[in-house]
Amino acid sequence: MPELPEVETTRRALVPIVQGRTIAGAKVYDARLRWPVPRELADRLAGEAVLRLDRRARYLLLRLESGTLIVHFGMTGTLRALSQPPPRGPHEHLDLTLDNGVVLRYRDPRRFGAVLWTAHPAEHHPLLASLGPEPLGPDFSGASLHSAIHRRRIALKLALMDNRNVAGVGNIYASEALFRAGLRPARPCNRVSLAACERLVGAVREVLDEAIAAGGSTLRDYVDGTGKPGYFQLEHRVYGRRGLPCLVCGTPLKELKLGGRSSCYCPRCQT
DNA sequence: CTTTGCACCTGTTGGC
DNA sequence: TGCCAACAGGTGCAAA
DSSP states (O other), X not given: XXXXXXXXXXXXXXXXXXXXXXXXXXXXXXXXXXXXOOTTHHHHHTTOBEEEEEEETTEEEEXXXXXXXXXEOTTTOEEEEESSOOSOOTTEEEEEEETTSOEEEEEOTTOOOEEEEEOSOGGGSHHHHTOOOOTTSTTOOHHHHHHHHTTOOSBHHHHHTOTTTSTTOOHHHHHHHHHHHTOOTTOBGGGOOHHHHHHHHHHHHHHHHHHHHTTOOOSSXXXXXXXXXXXXXXXXXXXXXXXXXXXXXXXXXXXXXXXXXXXXXXXXXXX
């Protein structure tokens, strides 16, 4: 499901539900995610008050009194709040029950996601420690991006999707931002000017803001914390549109593979 | 250090 | 219509 807008949409939907609540219990039905879900998780969480629900890159951070529950959705994960929880369905691996009976249910068919526990500063966890700036935060700028990539030879799109350069931009939004900035996905980083980086940073921010406002992109199974789908897939200009006419100039969109991921672009608008 | 490609896993799709 | 290789929102890691 998730790039940054989908995780953020989930977070916003869940904040009013978990805020001020205490975790009554946890039940792990299948610990086989990307890394095994800690066996002692249920004991750890019971009785813990939820202090905050944050997001860093594509990680959801449930801040509790004695530590942080780190949740990642991989490709197909969702976390939904259920006030009348039905019997567990396929691929539903974990339940967190709040003190008012609401159940947060984690579902992940492909099991690329993760649910991990860490004692206090979650930012020091190995998975979070080397993340680059938040794309919607003040540390991401044309200058920061340019200095991070300008000596590299890899394709610009791969650099955009590298969480060390900017955190949380995946295949959809990298493709969309490159189109809006008029830059080809395969352009070598060392041929991207500071001015182009500034345009690209603006495009990344714009497309992420619009996607969050639209509730994220629902391609197959993404829903937010209350079960609602997103609608930003209707606004995609290049992602998944191979062969279709460019919405700006009408030229058929091309596709290439970068790092094993499909990348659609307009051969006329993007240079 | 940089870059490339694989691995993890299940469900869906496109092309024959 | 049916089958199956290819592909799908991510990312850590090994190898070159």
